[in-house]
Amino acid sequence: MTLQSRLTGLTQAIGINIKALYGKFGPLTALNTTAKTDVVTTVNEVFNKVGALIDDLAAPTVTNKTYSAQKITTLVEAAKAALVDTAPAALNTLNELATALANDPNFATTNATALGNRVRIDAAQVFTALQQSQARSNINAASATDLDTLNNALGVIDTDFCRNLYDG
Incomplete structure (x- = not known):
């Protein structure tokens, strides 16, 4: 194989890869951004617009902003901690509670019936x-x-x- 045929094969492979990338990205002119000259500038513009939507100080009632992933994680962890509160480790998941209740969907009725069958000392x-x-x-x-x-x-x-x- 000659050098010329190798270079021709390389340029054809590069051309195929560029066409594949272009097909995945599409033409930059179709983007709804002002920066359409290159991918980096366009991505930076999109990032700045998205970044403007992230506001960790926004009130929970604000609908046109969002919290950062870190703040969302912190809020979810706090909600989980509040839900678990001081439950013992053996009863701090829904599965552990279900197991403790014998997986009985009618647990309250079952126990009320069982308690009703007990001999009372007060009546x-x-x-x-x-x-x-x-x-x-x-x-x-x-x-x-x-x-x-x-x-x-x-x-x-x-x-x-x-x-x-x-x-x-």
Whole structure:
């Protein structure tokens, strides 16, 4: 291969690459900027216009400005910290909370029902015979039938033994 053919191949490759770049960028004259002579000047103009939109001191209600990426990150981190607050590490994500609640979408109803089935000490309750039997079994308490059987086995328990001793 001759030097001339190598240079011809190189210039053709450069031409192909320039056409590809031009196709990706398009003509500078189509830009909505005043600087259209070269890419660097055009990019700098766009950067200055975008930079004018970034204002970390703008009020949250301003709609034609934006915060810098650093300020946005700071605000998001502050919101996350406020949300987590002083939650223990084991309960500071939504997944950990869901796991702690047994992934039950009806957690409040499930627990309200479970609490309603507990024996209260501050108010009367009505339980079915099965619930009463289970409650007695849970605390190892005797049933009314068991107490009747015990009373019958003991005999009369309201005997005045002192009177019997003095009368005897």
